[in-house]
Amino acid sequence: MQESRVYLVKSATKQLVEASLLDEVMDRHLAMWNGSWSAAMQAHCAGRVLRDKPEDHHWDWKWKAGEWRPLLGYHSFAITCEGELQGLMLVSDLKSARIQAQFGKPIVYVEFVATAPWNRPEIQTPRYRGVGTVMVTAAVELSWELGYRGRIGLHSLPQAEEFYRDKCGMIELGKDAAHQSLMYYEMTDKQAEAFRLGH
């Protein structure tokens, strides 16, 4: 288990603040999720019809943790900043690429990633920005370390497609009928290299 110093932008001051990325979701992170994160999500969802709730409002990270922890090939990440949980991610290294240029080669696949409710523009003015950037960076870096040359893939929730397509420069491969018709994205090794360089 390793901790990395990363940065987020605090909206109130528009300044970079130090945050911590841990390459393993611990019980204390799940306790934070079960506390303030979950409460904020429930408060936001109260009285709203299904279509007005965040797409991941029903995700149960405690249940997810119980599922992935005994398995090999899964890696989890948690970002904390100023004493609070800001983002969670689960990836696997078992899937292979679909895009023609790298078809069949192993990728790091982002199983789930989410930012805390208070960082979501659809809920409120985000307290911190940059959780997505840090998480994609972590996925690319893990892919690099595993020898996958930065290749990653994921199914984006509909509201996040802009981030993966336009901000991260990932390739859109269409809606995946086998995955609740979510849009599938992949990052090639060349795109990963550009991402790592900050382009």
Add this chain to the structure above:
Amino acid sequence: MKLKRSKAWYARRIALEGDVEIGAGAPPCYPPPATMEVRVKPVDTRIAFGAFVELWRRNRGWDAVKLAEEAGVKPEEILEIEHNPQSKPQPNAVNRLAAVFNLPARILMELAGLIESRTPKLRQAAVRFAARSESVVALNPREREAFETFVSALSKTAGK
């Protein structure tokens, strides 16, 4: 795994991220699995609606004609509601019955399958009610006489 990026790198990349959503991945239950509630079809709730109409009038000692008069609808509409769940009742008739029953028309419209269900638990309860309202009591002499007369008529008709 350790990330080694400079502060300037994060500043550059986070500025690019801006204010967008970042969620990815669908859990196995996304969207939520079909529940018992959505398996209930309009025809199921219409059985309950018909049973309710019948029990309501019998509880008052009314026959179908009396209820039809009170509601201002045709007796055949009452019979249709009570005995034919495949048939879609007229909204006007359901509204008039709601007034007689002193119940919200919206609830009865929902039971009758005329508007989209917004209260799945009501639908479940309706089906349970319909199932439980089925009589298990033996026929009384009047019912037996009517039944035997009808069976006899059926036999004669079949014999022709």
